[in-house]
Amino acid sequence: MKEPTDEYSRIVFNLGNTLDGKELPIHHIYIDNVVLTLIDDSNIKKVEEIVAPDINIDQIGFKPNEKKIAVLRGENLADKFNVVNAENGEVVFTGELSQSFENAMAGEINRLADFSSVTKAGKYYIENETAGKSYTFEIGDNIYGDTFDKVVKMFYLQRCGEELTENYAGDFAHTACHTDMATVYETGEKVDVSGGWHDAGDYGKYTVAGSKAAVDLLLAYQKNPDAFSDNAGIPESNNGIPDVLDETRYQLEWLLKMQTSDGGVYHKATVKEFPQAIMPQDEGEVFLSPVSSTATADFAAVMAVAYKTYLPIDKAFAEKCLAASKKAWGYLEQHDILVYKSISQITTGAYGDSKDTDERYFAAAALLDATGEQKYADAIKKFTEKNIQLSFGWQQMGAYGSAILLTSDNADKIDKNVYANIKKAFIEEADRLRDLANSDGYMISFGENDYIWGSNMCVANNAMFLIYTAEITGNDSYLSAAREHLHYIFGRNPMGISYVTETGSASPQNPHHRPSQVIGKPMPGMIVGGPDDDIEDDFVKLTLRGQPSAKCYADNAESYSTNEITIYWNSPLVFLMSEFM
Ligand code: G3I
Ligand code: 9MR
Ligand code: ZN
DSSP states (O other), X not given: OOOOOOOOOEEEEEOOSEETTEEOOOOEEEEETTEEEEEOOTTHHHHHHOOOOSEEOOSSEEOTTSOOEEEXXXXXXXXXXXXXXXXXXXXXXXXXXXXXXXXXTTTEEEEEEEOTTOOSOEEEEEEETTTEEOOOEEESTTTTHHHHHHHHHHHHHTBOSSOBOHHHHGGGOBOOOSOSXXXXXXTOOEEOOOOSBOOBSSOOEEHHHHHHHHHXXXXXXXXXXXXXXXOSSSTTTTSSSOHHHHHHHHHHHHHHHTBOTTSOBEEEXXXXXXXXXXXXXXXXXXXXXXXXXXXXXXXXHHXXXXXXXXXXXXXXXXXXXXXXXXXXXXXXXHOOOOOOOOOTTOXXXXXXXXXXXXXXXXXXXXXXXXXXXXXXXXXHHHHTTSOOOXXXXXXXXXXXXXXXXXXXXXXXXXXXXXXXHHHHHHHHHHHHHHHHHHHSTTOOOOOTTOOOTTHHHHHHHHHHHHHHHHHHHOOXXXXXXXXXXXXXXXXXXXXXXXXXXXXSSSOOSSOXXXXXXXXXXXXXXXXXXXXXXXXXXXXXXXXOTTOOGGGOOOOOTTOHHHHBBBHXXXXXHHHHHHHXX
């Protein structure tokens, strides 16, 4: 739990909201030290209007035979709760709440309502005499259908370099953007790096983050191909290829343009500085920042996974990806670590990283899985002599390497002891995550330092970890723990909101996402970053100090550290959802 440190001595006074009898949007003037910060907080009212019930529930719902739990908050709650049929008001189940327990991360006293025995398909809500009613939710076999399509289609809506037409993009249609040649900052050379997906609320394109997004979708398809349709509503729909593969190919084609003639890969393609809220086609000249070894290694990895995924679909494209992967590997063999080189005039996102062993390990694993060539197994042995942090994050990517190896047909090429150690470490980390989830009031695998920038990505990443472990061990307790993470994302969380835009009963209305800000409504299907108790942007510094970790979230477009969206926060969610469709 972080103690609030008050860097600001501030005077807050309210101007009131009428002038000559005319209603004004509410403004506060915050005087911090000598800086006068005027924040348009008129949309705070919208946030206050979403007063979450005291019964937190997955606002999408539950499959008929899974564990079904709601989290109630409050002291002196009535002991009993009802499950009510939302269509006819009939009480279908009455249960007893669990013992109450203190939840420091949420700053709440909680009790759980277990209604797993209710299995009949339908729409329901939970009611308790003291806590009131929950949002309505569904029990059924196909509860994720259109939500999943929204989460997958978000990538189409993030496309760069082509016109998004109204019949596919609706209000988020726009003309083609960033189609001009980019400039290599150090040499002035012009390069075509058009295409791919915008990273997030900004329009930058970053190789490290963009590789994570792509590989999550490819691994999700490899693991659960039947979860993916050919009619998610993109231009390539109904072409006989699952839309997720059409969409990911759009990103891969851009990534291929980011590779230099000697095999290295540029770290990012962005404008010089973040603009205010504008549409993408209005953004200026794009510059390429220097090659980094983390970008090159992530590129090598995703291209090797792409080879394996597209081989049965488009052999020529698959082989193009493998050749690019091997070329990037060759570059890595010739170069030690090349960290992200920050150029002072280019102040966009960094995706910096002081180590590249985990990325190189990931690349070696993907290339071994794709080719079976012994040299990659030998490289893996070398990498595992160093400490590799096992996570599916954009900075520590070791879990990708281990998950690929532990599910590979070519794992026999690895030294038996090395393999045993890789498996042991993976399961030990999964046990740590499962134990955390089993002791957390909202059933996610978080400790007190896990509410960081992009914490909702970590929720989905940890669920990925548990899903892979269930496959590797055949032990379904990991799968059950993973499933509870989905319920957190869609509403069973201390904020009481479904963290994915335009899903459930209450979802983010003001994401930090330039098209949403310009058009004035949230683009659908985007998971927001979620609580970050490091209090990292000006808005939350003025509004969230002292909040418990799990409530350090603000549904405000100014809060990019808690309310932005990214392609690599949506991608692990796609992986997670596809397992439980
Ligand atoms: O991992 C450490 C953790 O160990 C430590 O306890 C904690 C508190 O010090 O810090 C954690 O590091 C955080 C890091 O993200 C974790 O990945 C940093 O505080 C945090 O500042 C950092 O934020 C990154 C942010 O850019 C600022 O650099 C986010 O991960 C990253 O998702 C975000 O990426 C931006 C792009 O630059 C631009 N496009 C939008 C995108 C999303 O906001
Ligand atoms: O929009 C930018 C977002 O993508 C980044 O995550 C964030 C932190 O790097 O910065 C945002 O841009 C803001 C900039 O940092 C400060 N000036 C206002 C910009 C728009 O909010
Ligand atoms: Zn663009």
